Amino acid sequence: MTEKTFYNFSLFDGTGDTNDANAWFTVDTETGALTARGTGKHPDSKETVDLNGQYVMPGFLNVHTHVTIDPDSFDGSFGDSEAESAVWAYQNLQKLLKSGVTFARQLGTDYDVDVKLKRMQKKGLLPRTPHFQASGRAFSMTGGHGDSPHGGWAVDSPDEMRKGVRTALKNGVDVVKMMATGGVMTPGDFMADPQLSVEEMHTGVVEAHHKGLKVASHAEGNPGIQNALDAGVDSIEHGFYVTEQEARQMLDQGTYLTPTLIAEWTIPAYGKGVLPDWEVKKCEDALEDTYRNFKRAFKMGVKFTCGTDAGTPFNGFDMTPREFELLTTKVGMTPAQAYQCSSLNSAALCNVADKYGTLEVGKQADFQVLSKDPLADVKNVQQEDKQVYLGGEREF
Ligand SMILES: [Zn+2]
Incomplete structure (x- = not known):
């Protein structure tokens, strides 16, 4: 075992709501895991890194x-070919990591390129990319949200869903994505439109859960949220x-909510006169309701x-840090509660809390180094030239 000790920094480990001053931790450079942690005088290691009083x-x-969608294309696509989608996805994974995202979940990917890229990552062929889970293409009804030539997987009965999910599992997905309602980016398709039925989704849920996914x-919108909950989805x-x-049912069933505040906020904020009026209006009309419902x-x-x-x-793929600002200003969270949506809840939802999410001994040393205190102001995580480490190795 080779040890590397980082010292002279304030540590927010993702579990509570305070920093440890004058902290240190030691990383096993072979496994990337934290082996010890403390404050004050640090142990002697073969290698030491002075973080100069940063956070x-x-x-x-x-x-x-x-990762296969282009945020500047506005129509949900990037390239027409699998090759273009794959290169684009690789670049976006790198952008996510540079912004401080060390673990990402793909939920709907053209040509299943996430599944294929993950195989390459396991062979060490995708340097400077975060850990990620891959869903491949998303399941929708024919003509529903996400039923696109390369990004969707249309199913129209419980049997088709069963066959589809089993095939996706055979292909090696880590998670299953399905569309219970219409959405924002397709004309003539609305948030309140129910799409896949309870029976169709439930069949997919049973198959995925059999595999532990x-x-x-x-x-x-509704009644789609209710349908998804009745089908037993996890998020x-x-x-x-x-x-x-529905919130009460989520508490009873242990269902997570992924609010994607930034996605709904950017469209009216930047889209007026650029995006079609119907698309801007759909988001604008929903914002106040959304914030009230989330609070x-x-x-x-x-x-x-x-x-x-x-x-x-x-x-864009550099905008994750801005989600925390919206979680505080629009939902009423403290900065620590906003970060715990990532460090505790996201890790639990993805079933990876034993390895990722917080900086506790035994978990991976996946962290970011900031010049200002993230607990004092959520905007401090938006620092563009932050340092990002995976398993104790500096990536950016
Ligand atoms: Zn999405």
């Missing part, structure tokens, strides 16, 4: 990204119109995750 916090987990459901993605009764759900105790829907219009 250390866990790398972010972003549980909702689309989680199911994420795109669900923006409601977006959930803009979540009701009090209530959060107060009731629903567990929120960190997910940005990166790839949607103006919602």
Whole structure:
């Protein structure tokens, strides 16, 4: 075992709401795991790194990204070919890591390139990319949200869903994504449109759960959110119109909410006169309702995750840090509560909390180094030239 000790920094480990002053930790450079941690005088190691009084916090987990989508194309696509999509996805994974995201979950990827890129990553062929889970293409109904030539997997009965999910599992996905409602980016398709049925989704949930995999459901309005909950999904993605009764059901079932605040916020903020009026209007009309619904759900105790829907219009792969600002200003969280959506809740949702999320002994040394205190101001995580480490190795 080779040890490397980092010292002289303030540590927010992602579990509580305070910093440890004058902290140090030691990393096993072969496994990338933290082996010891403390404050004050640090132990002697073969290698030591002085972090000069800066601030250390866990790398972010972003549980909702689309690495094959171009946030500047505005129509949900990038290239027409698998080769273009794959190169684009690789570059976006690097951008996520540079912004401080050390673990990402892909929820709907053209040509299943995330599944294929992950195989390459395991062979060490994708340097400077975060750990990630891959969903491959997303399941939708024919003509529904996400039914695109290369990005969707249309199913129209429980049997088709069963066959589809089993095939996706055979292909090696880590998570299953399904569309319970319409969405923002397709004309004539609305947040309140129910799409996949309870029976279709439930069949997919049973198959995924048999393999120990989680199911994420795109669900923006009602009755689709209710349908997804009745089907037993593990996370409601977006959930803009979540009701009090649905929030109670989420508490009972242990369902997570991925609010993707930045995705809904960027469209009216930057899209006027650029995007079609119907698209801007759909988001603008929903914003105030969304914030009210989220505040209530959060107060009731629903567990929120960190997910940005990166790839949607103006919602780039460098923007994850800005989600925390919206979680504080729009939902009413403290900075520590906002970061815990990533460090605790996202890791639990992805079933990786034994290894990722917080900076506790035994977990991976995936962290960022900031010049200003992230607990004093959530904007401090938006620092562009932050240092980012994976397993104790500096990547950016
Ligand atoms: Zn999405």
